[in-house]
Amino acid sequence: MEKIGVAEASRFLAQASMGATREQIARVQQLGYAGWINEQMAMPSSQSRWDYLVSKKLNGVESKNSEAGHDAAFWKKMLSSPDTLRQRVTLALSEILVASLSGFNASWSNFSSAAHMDLLETHAFGNYRSLLQQVSLSAPMGEYLTYRGNVKVNPTTGALPDENYAREVMQLFTIGLVQLNNDGTPKLSGGLQQETYTLDDITGLARVFTGWNYDMTGTDNNTPDYKRRPMILTASRHDTSAKNFLGSSIPAGTDGLTSLTRALDIIFAHPNVGPFIGRQLIQRLVCSNPSPAYVARVSAVFNSDNNGVKGNLAKVVSAILLDTEARSASRLSDSTFGKLREPVLRFTAWARAFKANSPTDAWAVGNTSDPGTRLGQSPGRSATVFNFFRPGYVPPNSAIANARMVAPEFQITNESTVVGYVNYMQTVVSKGVGDVKADYSALLPMADVAETLVSELNLVLVAGQLAPATTNLIKGGIDSMPKGTEAARLNRIYAALVLVLASPEFIVQK
Amino acid sequence: MQNKNGTNASRRAFLQRASALSVAGVAAPWAINVAAMAEASAATATDYKALVCVFLYGGNDYANTVTPYDASSHALYQSYRPNFAHSRAALAATALTPTVAPVDSAGFQHQYALAPNLAPLVPLFNDGKLAVMLNVGTLVQPITKLQYTNKSVRVPPKLFSHNDQQSIFQSSSPEGATSGWGGRIGDLFQASNTHSTFTCINVSNNAVFLSGNTAVQYQVSTSGSVPLAGIKNALFGSTSSSAALRTLMTQQRSHVLENEYNRIGKRSIEANEVLTSALSSTPAPKTVFPAANNLGDQLKLVARMIAAGPTLGAKRQVFFVSMGGFDTHDGMLTNHPGLMTKLGEAMAAFYAATVELGVAEKVTTFTASDFGRTMAGNADGSDHGWGSMHFVMGGAVKGKRFYGTAPIVANGGPDDVGQGRLLPTTSVDQFAATMGAWLGVSNSELLALLPNLGNYNASSRNLGFV
Numbered sequence: 014m015e016k017i018g019v020a021e022a023s024r025f026l027a028q029a030s031m032g033a034t035r036e037q038i039a040r041v042q043q044l045g046y047a048g049w050i051n052e053q054m055a056m057p058s059s060q061s062r063w064d065y066l067v068s069k070k071l072n073g074v075e076s077k078n079s080e081a082g083h084d085a086a087f088w089k090k091m092l093s094s095p096d097t098l099r100q101r102v103t104l105a106l107s108e109i110l111v112a113s114l115s116g117f118n119a120s121w122s123n124f125s126s127a128a129h130m131d132l133l134e135t136h137a138f139g140n141y142r143s144l145l146q147q148v149s150l151s152a153p154m155g156e157y158l159t160y161r162g163n164v165k166v167n168p169t170t171g172a173l174p175d176e177n178y179a180r181e182v183m184q185l186f187t188i189g190l191v192q193l194n195n196d197g198t199p200k201l202s203g204g205l206q207q208e209t210y211t212l213d214d215i216t217g218l219a220r221v222f223t224g225w226n227y228d229m230t231g232t233d234n235n236t237p238d239y240k241r242r243p244m245i246l247t248a249s250r251h252d253t254s255a256k257n258f259l260g261s262s263i264p265a266g267t268d269g270l271t272s273l274t275r276a277l278d279i280i281f282a283h284p285n286v287g288p289f290i291g292r293q294l295i296q297r298l299v300c301s302n303p304s305p306a307y308v309a310r311v312s313a314v315f316n317s318d319n320n321g322v323k324g325n326l327a328k329v330v331s332a333i334l335l336d337t338e339a340r341s342a343s344r345l346s347d348s349t350f351g352k353l354r355e356p357v358l359r360f361t362a363w364a365r366a367f368k369a370n371s372p373t374d375a376w377a378v379g380n381t382s383d384p385g386t387r388l389g390q391s392p393g394r395s396a397t398v399f400n401f402f403r404p405g406y407v408p409p410n411s412a413i414a415n416a417r418m419v420a421p422e423f424q425i426t427n428e429s430t431v432v433g434y435v436n437y438m439q440t441v442v443s444k445g446v447g448d449v450k451a452d453y454s455a456l457l458p459m460a461d462v463a464e465t466l467v468s469e470l471n472l473v474l475v476a477g478q479l480a481p482a483t484t485n486l487i488k489g490g491i492d493s494m495p496k497g498t499e500a501a502r503l504n505r506i507y508a509a510l511v512l513v514l515a516s517p518e519f520i521v522q523k
Numbered sequence: 524m525q526n527k528n529g530t531n532a533s534r535r536a537f538l539q540r541a542s543a544l545s546v547a548g549v550a551a552p553w554a555i556n557v558a559a560m561a562e563a564s565a566a567t568a569t570d571y572k573a574l575v576c577v578f579l580y581g582g583n584d585y586a587n588t589v590t591p592y593d594a595s596s597h598a599l600y601q602s603y604r605p606n607f608a609h610s611r612a613a614l615a616a617t618a619l620t621p622t623v624a625p626v627d628s629a630g631f632q633h634q635y636a637l638a639p640n641l642a643p644l645v646p647l648f649n650d651g652k653l654a655v656m657l658n659v660g661t662l663v664q665p666i667t668k669l670q671y672t673n674k675s676v677r678v679p680p681k682l683f684s685h686n687d688q689q690s691i692f693q694s695s696s697p698e699g700a701t702s703g704w705g706g707r708i709g710d711l712f713q714a715s716n717t718h719s720t721f722t723c724i725n726v727s728n729n730a731v732f733l734s735g736n737t738a739v740q741y742q743v744s745t746s747g748s749v750p751l752a753g754i755k756n757a758l759f760g761s762t763s764s765s766a767a768l769r770t771l772m773t774q775q776r777s778h779v780l781e782n783e784y785n786r787i788g789k790r791s792i793e794a795n796e797v798l799t800s801a802l803s804s805t806p807a808p809k810t811v812f813p814a815a816n817n818l819g820d821q822l823k824l825v826a827r828m829i830a831a832g833p834t835l836g837a838k839r840q841v842f843f844v845s846m847g848g849f850d851t852h853d854g855m856l857t858n859h860p861g862l863m864t865k866l867g868e869a870m871a872a873f874y875a876a877t878v879e880l881g882v883a884e885k886v887t888t889f890t891a892s893d894f895g896r897t898m899a900g901n902a903d904g905s906d907h908g909w910g911s912m913h914f915v916m917g918g919a920v921k922g923k924r925f926y927g928t929a930p931i932v933a934n935g936g937p938d939d940v941g942q943g944r945l946l947p948t949t950s951v952d953q954f955a956a957t958m959g960a961w962l963g964v965s966n967s968e969l970l971a972l973l974p975n976l977g978n979y980n981a982s983s984r985n986l987g988f989v
Contacts, residue, residue, distance in 0.1 A: 159852040164902045170605050171934070173942065175901040177852040180683070190681050212683060212941070301780075348778045385744035396728075396847055397581070399686055407699045409734030411783050414701040420780060427729055427742035428791035431772070431784065432749045439753055486771065490764030508759040515753075516771050517781035 017042045020477030021342070027522050028298050029053075029334050030097035031104075031358070032365030033473050035455070037097065046340070050331050053098035054138050061134075062086035062127035063241060071123065074235040083114055083123035085376040087130065087392040091357070092364045092376065092449070102330055103134040104357075104392070105297035109290065110148055110186055112157040113395040124237035125153040126393045131241075141290060141315075141324035142281045145186065149178075149277060150243040152227055158182075158398065160222040161244060165252035174252060179218035181398055183210055188285035195312045196305035197288040209285060210259060217258035221276040224251030224269050246270060259283065281324070287315035291329060293404050298330075299339045300523075301352040302418045307338040344523065345478065351523035353422035355401070356388035356434055357381070358522075363442065363514060366473045367451035377447025387437050389430040401425050435515045442510040443503075453506050460502035463491035463509075470513045478518045487512040568715040568838040572885050572962050573829055575842040576705060576732060577818070577870065578693075579862075579892040581849030582685065584905050586898050586943070587859050588641070589655055589912035591932050592618050593634035599932040603943060604900035607855040613639050619648055625657060625925035628937060628948075633929040640863035643871035644914070648923055652874060652883075653916045654988045657927035658938070659954050660894065660910035660947030661691040664978035668937055671946055683907040683944075685850070688893045692951050693732035695974050703731040704955050705841040707972035709738030711964060717836025720794045724828060726821040727845040740843075741794060745820040747802050747827070748795040797835070805831040810876040812869070818846045819869035826876040829886065839962060849892060853904040866890075874916055883918030887958060887989050890914045891951075898943020899934045910945030913954070919961060919989050926988045949986065952976040957986045 017025075022041035026033035029050070041049045065086040066072065071079065094100050107130060117125040132151055136144035148154050155161030158178040166173055184190055192200040192207040199206045228242040246269035256263040256272065261279045263272050280286075291311040295303045303311075314332040318325035333339065344350040354362070360381070363369070371377070381388040390401050402424035407414045413423070445451065459465040467487050471479045479487075491509050495501040513519055590609050591600045601608040614636035624632040635655070637644060647653040663677040670676040680697050681687035687697035694700035706723050713719040713735075723733040725742045733740035751768070758764040772788035808826045812819040821844035832840070846866065851859050870888065877883040895911030910930070916922075927949040930938040940946050952973040959969050969984065970977050976984055 159854075159904065162853075162902070167902075171603060171899055172606075172902050173897075173899060173906075175852050175904065176906040177850075180907065184684060190684060190687070206680070208681065215683075349780075351778075351780060353780055353784065385746065385749045397685075397850070403686060403698060405698050407701055408783055409701045409703070409731050410706070410736060410739055411701075411786075412779050413783050416779060418779065419699070420783070423783065424729055426784065426787060427725070427740075428787060428794065429742055429744045429749045431788045432751045432791050432795070433744075435768070435772070436749070436752045439758070443759070483771065486767045490758070490761055490767035493763035494759070494761045504759040504761075508761055508764045511753060511758060512764060512767055512771060515768055517774075517776050517778070517785055520784050521778060521780045 024476035032362035056096040059094040061131045088378040089376040102137040106133040111398045116157045121237035124240045128241040129153040138327035163223045165223045174219040176219040188283045189289045193285045193288045197292040197308035214258040220252040220256045287312035291315045354522045355422045356390040369451045385429045385433045443507040460505045461496040463488045475519045573840040575888040577890045578845040580847040582893040583849045585895040585911040592636040596932045625929040627929040638863040640860045641867040643867040651922040654922045656913045658910040658930045659949040662950035705732040706735030710735035712839035715838045725843045748798045801831040801834040808876040812872045822873040851904045855904045887917035908944035910947035961989045
């Protein structure tokens with residue numbers, strides 16, 4: 014096997030991790046791509062977000078209506094958990110199977126959010142069908158998409174089952190709105206796209222998600238424990254009439270759990286699931302506009318692993334990262350390849366590269382949602398179930414639109430965020446945020462020589478992709494700065510970091 | 524890579540339009556007309572007018588916003604949502620007394636009341652500054668219930684889907700649309716503004732509504748444009764590094780994604796220099812906006828921008844503000860009243876600010892949303908619907924009136940497609956055309972910028988509310 018170069022390893026880590034480090038670059042070179050993936054997948058999970066909140070004693074009744082610890086629990090994992098591939102995939106899944114802090118009930122919303130994210134992490138290399146089952150039974154999702162406590166048709170009041178989950182589980186979590194080919198392109202009939210379901214399908218499926226509620230056995234709501242127990246069924250509240258949807262029928266009289274399981278089986282059997290989920294995972298890890306052939310290769314793995322099993326996420330993730338379209342150096346000269354690096358991943362790239370740490374375990378990065386002063390995105394805080402950005406977002410009136418491309422992350426990109434991000438990072442790289450501060454000890458010996466310093470940042474943060482002109486521009490700036498003292502060296506490091514983090518080559522991951 | 528923004532010379536703007544079209548290659552038919560007609564319109568805009576879209580994300584519940592109030596309709600309304608209906612007593616103070624009673628297709632005269640928490644809007648209605656648009660929604664062409672049932676008439680794609688219906692309301696196309704009707708209005712008028720960048724202004728999150736074929740959505744935060752710290756002051760003491768930063772963020776790039784990002788960066792940095800100066804030299808309106816109300820914060824910034832309009836040389840502007848949280852599948856009683864309070868207080872304050880600025884007749888504000896919701900509820904909320912009720916506010920509005928046809932309150936009745944999901948009797952295109960005409964868009968231009976408007980009789984394209 015030909016040895017993997019440092020820049021190639023760094024590029025791989027931009028797709029497969031929360032951010033490259035010198036250590037991980039060496040590890041990829043040592044193990045090879047597949048070996049590194051296997052090592053990562055075999056790693057144990059670090060402390061869960063839930064357990065972090067408990068360790069901070071936030072499960073006491075006095076904290077019941079507090080969000081305290083939520084952001085810290087999320088950031089700690091993203092910035093420091095050694096299973097960096099699992100964290101990246103968990104983030105990707107959390108942008109498909111979305112739930113967010115603002116949409117949970119006020120009581121223990123931080124624990125709801127932690128439980129949801131922990132569940133995604135548990136199944137990140139598991140099976141998508143199992144994940145779907147667990148998510149559908151989870152109290153946080155029951156709250157977020159409002160089917161917890163959902164009633165059957167009430168002939169007296171005329172109340173109908175809440176349709177929210179029935180709709181979004183199909184539109185967002187599994188099959189999408191239009192029939193797809195295996196390569197992710199829409200199936201056309203007479204030139205027109207074919208919708209996957211109708212209003213009647215929603216009404217039929219909504220009957221499935223009735224009768225589910227918290228499992229309060231032996232507990233009350235003064236501890237958060239019920240938020241991570243699967244919901245339980247109250248049989249009398251479940252709609253036992255026949256449920257017709259997607260051309261299938263669950264017979265009248267079927268019990269609630271069987272109904273839910275069969276319903277998810279029916280949805281999961283839809284040929285859209287592979288291309289619909291596979292393409293989005295490619296978009297989260299590698300590029301916004303994968304070729305149909307790339308999507309088809311990933312869909313094929315999604316549809317059937319070596320053992321003929323559908324939904325094996327470990328195999329899907331491997332297929333995405335090892336695909337020639339992800340790995341081939343030729344894509345670097347394609348002016349349409351890659352993806353806008355989403356703001357939280359720009360932040361984690363800096364933090365991971367320079368070992369940002371929280372000496373007090375407070376991880377006090379906080380809520381970074383403000384677009385004018387922070388990142389315009391904050392983990393676990395999407396405004397709606399439609400994520401921070403949509404997989405099909407097209408920046409209007411742009412060359413991207415003219416090229417018939419999509420660019421999801423541009424949905425949260427505007428005149429405020431482009432500047433707000435750079436302003437925020439200028440403070441962060443120099444002062445840290447909260448108690449989270451970087452360790453620049455490895456950079457200090459390089460700082461007096463601009464070329465050495467910029468070259469190091471280029472490798473770790475940009476996979477060596479800075480254009481020579483960009484390198485010269487940055488080097489010119491740093492060369493103008495004083496050197497020779499530690500304070501001067503730190504200023505050179507801060508300025509070089511801001512410039513690299515603001516460079517278009519970093520902003521767009523390729 | 525062309526850079527299409529940051530110009531104000533009309534000749535250049537025209538060339539850019541032509542250029543944009545040639546790049547698009549596959550431009551929709553209306554785009555060509557828009558570009559061809561742009562210059563004539565631009566020349567005529569010498570006064571000031573602004574249109575403000577207040578988008579209610581999530582699909583606002585029409586029935587708890589503009590609530591049936593006459594005894595028989597209210598009784599039905601209450602029967603369809605027994606757990607979360609406003610009582611008649613609670614509605615008495617916000618019952619509307621229009622100059623003309625709204626009538627349904629069967630000739631029945633309806634009475635309506637605003638949500639109790641919309642009380643701040645009642646005086647505006649009574650003063651004739653607020654009108655209510657009944658049962659407006661996304662449509663391709665007029666449609667009857669029978670045609671809907673028989674699928675004999677085209678309907679918008681992806682009905683009841685949030686993101687797609689948001690997009691269709693804003694642009695006439697589902698998610699992936701590349702221009703909206705607010706932006707297409709901007710195409711027509713941006714050459715008459717000194718700074719074309721300040722034509723389509725978004726104080727919220729990105730919305731296709733404000734992007735035209737050439738007009739570009741310009742986003743500002745509620746405190747104005749965001750200055751780049753690293754060039755405002757030398758970057759860690761280095762002016763040379765500041766210059767490098769500016770270049771990195773604004774230079775043209777050959778990579779398509781990089782170039783689009785820098786196009787935004789360039790616009791941001793250049794516009795900030797103009798806007799910060801204009802805003803700081805213009806006294807802010809004294810009108811008190813509601814505290815802890817993000818929509819109010821957004822509208823306050825709109826008011827500040829309108830105040831700075833003469834300094835900026837603005838003649839026609841389209842603004843976009845929004846609030847979220849309207850997807851009330853549950854908790855209607857706990858959540859919706861608070862949303863109405865914020866909406867009502869923010870809109871009333873904004874109107875007061877336009878009066879203070881002496882531009883009340885020059886500013887028209889309207890609400891929009893993904894869709895309406897079901898009349899027949901689930902246990903404690905309502906589900907995705909279609910047609911809805913919206914407000915139009917401003918000194919030029921012919922208010923104290925309802926426009927459109929009152930829907931018959933029913934579940935599976937003549938005006939709904941089940942569960943009280945209203946089959947729209949007025950299209951968003953008619954709603955938009957009426958406001959476009961007020962701004963000075965000609966009839967032929969309206970047909971170009973609203974692709975489905977031609978499916979309506981010429982006499983019904985302008986609803987006459989402004």
